[in-house]
Amino acid sequence: MRQRITNGGPDPEAARSRQMILKHKASLEFTMPGPFSFELTANKPAGWHWATPAETFRNGKLWTGIYLDGRPLGLKMHAAEPNVRADVYQETTANVADLQTLKRKLRKALGEEEDITGFYRFAKSEPLLNEVVGHLYGMRLGNGSDLFGRVILAICLQMAPWKRSSQMMDLLLTEFGVPLDFDRHRVILWPRPEVIAALEPSILRARAKLGYRAERLIAAARYLTDNPMSAEKLDTLSDKQARKMVLNIPGIGEYSAGIILGRRDVPVDSWSVVILSELLLGRSPENGRGDIPALNELIKKRWGKWGWLAFAYIVNDLPYLARKYTLSRIY
Numbered sequence: 378m379r380q381r382i383t384n385g386g387p388d389p390e391a392a393r394s395r396q397m398i399l400k401h402k403a404s405l406e407f408t409m410p411g412p413f414s415f416e417l418t419a420n421k422p423a424g425w426h427w428a429t430p431a432e433t434f435r436n437g438k439l440w441t442g443i444y445l446d447g448r449p450l451g452l453k454m455h456a457a458e459p460n461v462r463a464d465v466y467q468e469t470t471a472n473v474a475d476l477q478t479l480k481r482k483l484r485k486a487l488g489e490e491e492d493i494t495g496f497y498r499f500a501k502s503e504p505l506l507n508e509v510v511g512h513l514y515g516m517r518l519g520n521g522s523d524l525f526g527r528v529i530l531a532i533c534l535q536m537a538p539w540k541r542s543s544q545m546m547d548l549l550l551t552e553f554g555v556p557l558d559f560d561r562h563r564v565i566l567w568p569r570p571e572v573i574a575a576l577e578p579s580i581l582r583a584r585a586k587l588g589y590r591a592e593r594l595i596a597a598a599r600y601l602t603d604n605p606m607s608a609e610k611l612d613t614l615s616d617k618q619a620r621k622m623v624l625n626i627p628g629i630g631e632y633s634a635g636i637i638l639g640r641r642d643v644p645v646d647s648w649s650v651v652i653l654s655e656l657l658l659g660r661s662p663e664n665g666r667g668d669i670p671a672l673n674e675l676i677k678k679r680w681g682k683w684g685w686l687a688f689a690y691i692v693n694d695l696p697y698l699a700r701k702y703t704l705s706r707i708y
Contacts, residue, residue, distance in 0.1 A: 414515030428521030488517025593628030
């Protein structure tokens with residue numbers, strides 16, 4: 378039986394107990410396939426985080442963190458493309474096997490396996506995409522977030538503008554995340570599912586402003602605590618198999634599954650239906666969310682397997698596109 382947390386007030390002692398002070402234990406170097414831009418991959422123009430919203434990118438360096446086999450690690454990464462250096466911070470001494478596993482994980486999380494060259498060839502036949510590729514050349518999508526972090530993102534994005542979603546995620550990190558202190562920086566990792574699973578909905582509503590999403594996030598956390606699932610495992614499955622597994626998570630529907638998996642289908646919502654309709658059809662949607670199914674079909678027909686990459690490039694180049702195309706809003 379899970380222990381239930383019922384005290385809704387701030388708990389400074391609990392916050393301090395989560396804090397981890399990490400020491401530099403190792404350095405890794407590896408080469409990414411081209412084209413590759415570390416800055417555009419790790420610090421996307423639209424503000425998309427790489428591993429956690431509570432990371433820092435400054436002067437070409439990224440201070441972030443990930444979980445490796447459940448253990449929190451701090452990372453300081455920078456690059457002289459195509460070479461990447463990662464300084465590793467942790468509590469215990471790093472062993473050779475762990476470092477090799479970490480290197481593979483980082484290469485994959487920086488988008489090593491993405492077919493960027495294939496996408497660029499396709500983009501040449503699509504004027505809109507050809508433009509954004511020119512501005513964001515070498516941007517790989519990558520994703521250093523663990524699976525539960527992606528679930529949190531997906532649930533916080535449900536029926537909420539970006540500002541509201543960001544507020545919820547920031548509070549979740551501050552109240553329930555794992556703070557890492559290293560190299561004179563603080564990074565906060567996503568909460569662990571077992572921590573959220575032990576909460577009552579009233580706690581999340583009060584301390585993270587989740588509203589009705591509190592029940593959804595707790596149900597998802599309890600499911601993942603009882604049925605462990607990893608992003609690495611999903612990556613070994615076909616699109617159909619992976620989507621089926623993700624849809625088993627409570628609170629996750631087709632739209633949220635698209636965000637979690639980030640493969641080929643575009644997660645069109647009430648915001649992106651406006652942007653994409655104005656870019657692809659030259660007009661604002663007439664029926665709002667009612668136009669999403671038709672737009673989804675158009676995107677599948679027009680972009681096929683490149684849908685997610687095309688969407689990501691467009692969203693990250695909206696300030697430029699707004700100067701050339703008539704867009705009623707950007708963010």
